Amino acid sequence: MSNIYSWQHKLWQKLTQNHRSSAHALLLKGRAGIGKLDFALNLSKFRLCENPSPIGEACGACLSCGWFEQGGHPDFYQVVPEASSNLTGETAVASSVKSKKKPNQQISIAQIRALSDFVYMTGHQRGQRIVLICPAETMNTAAANALLKKLEEPPPHVLFILVAHRPQHLPATIRSRCQLVNMPIPDIAQATCWLKQQGVNKPEVCLAAASFAPLLALTFNEQSYVTQHDAFIEQISGPQKISPIELAEKMQQSELPVVVSWMQKWCYDLLSFCLTGKIRYHLSKMVAIRTLASIIDTKALVAFLRTLLSSQQLSRHPLNPRLFLEEIFFTYAALMAPNNVE
């Protein structure tokens, strides 16, 4: 199982040993950055392999494996949002920070309709065909309804693999027609060890910044992302430094959900320090956090964290990105100087 992450071995064995099971749709669910998509790709390759090994691996040598590795298997169809069609693995979140234009983040009905030709044609190999949809929750309502029709009357020999970071955003009607698979999360030691093998310099720091999702942590090691993140934290980590208007101006071109999640993690650490003296994400910023915690209005911080949750929803479609960020930064700045707010 050389291609399967160590924390997925058990699940892999379970799914590959029962691969003749009757499920025609799987829903692989779990947080972003833990290797769900890679698992789904490996599973697809295995299912399509002409000569899989008894221990549950694709042979890597047959025609089918060859096609799969070259990304052109005629019996495999992958659906992703337009915005992430150039990305592989789970690097979309970090990469999106850099992109300036905003391609469609959703999976459209046209993309699901286009599947019909594929699922109703005759399979090239032994009849098995696989459709991989990732992230499935990015299907808009029309697309989800179109998929539901296919799941309700499953075409023979077609396996649908849905990958979802936020399965609760999928219609219940879709979820109920899939076999649900909880994707495992590695423990910290396992993830740190894996990151070291990948050449990450400060695995603990990257892992904490990535909410303990190792594949996401790997992208955090990428220099431009780290630089942008560090610059942002630098701006908000000192009581004298923050200038909401300037900061909003600077960050408005960034991917807003990412900026909001940076803010959430930062405030989470502030609150955590106030309540327990411990922090989770910004291990190298202990001194700044201690200083801020001594002057912050804890009650207002709790309320702010709550509004950030709804900001996370709004951040996907803000009317005006600059104003959206200004509001967040002004509220944040006011936490540090509660006496100056009128």
Ligand SMILES: [Zn+2]
């Ligand atoms: Zn093979």
